Amino acid sequence: MAPKTSLAYKQTPWRIQLRRIVWILMVVVIFLLVAVSNLNVSAKTYATGVDIQRLEARRDELTRQIADQKNKLAHLTSIAVMDERTSEASFVPLEDPQSVIYLSVPGYQPPSVEYTAPQAKDIPQPILKPDYTQSIWELFIQGALKLNKNSQGAAR
Numbered sequence: 082m083a084p085k086t087s088l089a090y091k092q093t094p095w096r097i098q099l100r101r102i103v104w105i106l107m108v109v110v111i112f113l114l115v116a117v118s119n120l121n122v123s124a125k126t127y128a129t130g131v132d133i134q135r136l137e138a139r140r141d142e143l144t145r146q147i148a149d150q151k152n153k154l155a156h157l158t159s160i161a162v163m164d165e166r167t168s169e170a171s172f173v174p175l176e177d178p179q180s181v182i183y184l185s186v187p188g189y190q191p192p193s194v195e196y197t198a199p200q201a202k203d204i205p206q207p208i209l210k211p212d213y214t215q216s217i218w219e220l221f222i223q224g225a226l227k228l229n230k231n232s233q234g235a236a237r
Contacts, residue, residue, distance in 0.1 A: 156162060175181065
């Protein structure tokens with residue numbers, strides 16, 4: 082059995098108190114760091130929430146403006162308003178389509194439109210590689226055939 086050893090000297094009381102104070106200060110500093118980081122995250126979250134509310138209010142305002150503009154356009158293009166505007170401009174309804182006079186403009190060429198079917202080079206190629214279109218059964222059969230071929234080659 083080993084002899085018990087005792088300390089040759091005892092710590093002075095002020096060192097013990099200093100060690101306790103340092104531990105308490107470390108706990109307080111860690112607590113303050115956690116509190117400050119939590120406050121920072123909370124402030125950023127609040128600022129983001131305020132920005133979201135501001136942007137949603139702006140979106141709602143723009144939606145109302147768009148609806149108002151559509152309403153004004155619908156009013157301006159309504160039959161009653163259009164009839165009033167045509168009568169102010171002294172337009173008269175066309176009663177006989179044969180009475181219309183068409184003017185030819187010298188040098189005017191109407192745009193020609195060519196309709197062609199897409200060429201083979203214009204058809205998009207499949208996105209998947211052929212390797213990825215193989216079914217699980219095909220993969221299983223190929224693996225079994227390779228295994229069978231390898232076992233036959235090893236047996237010879």
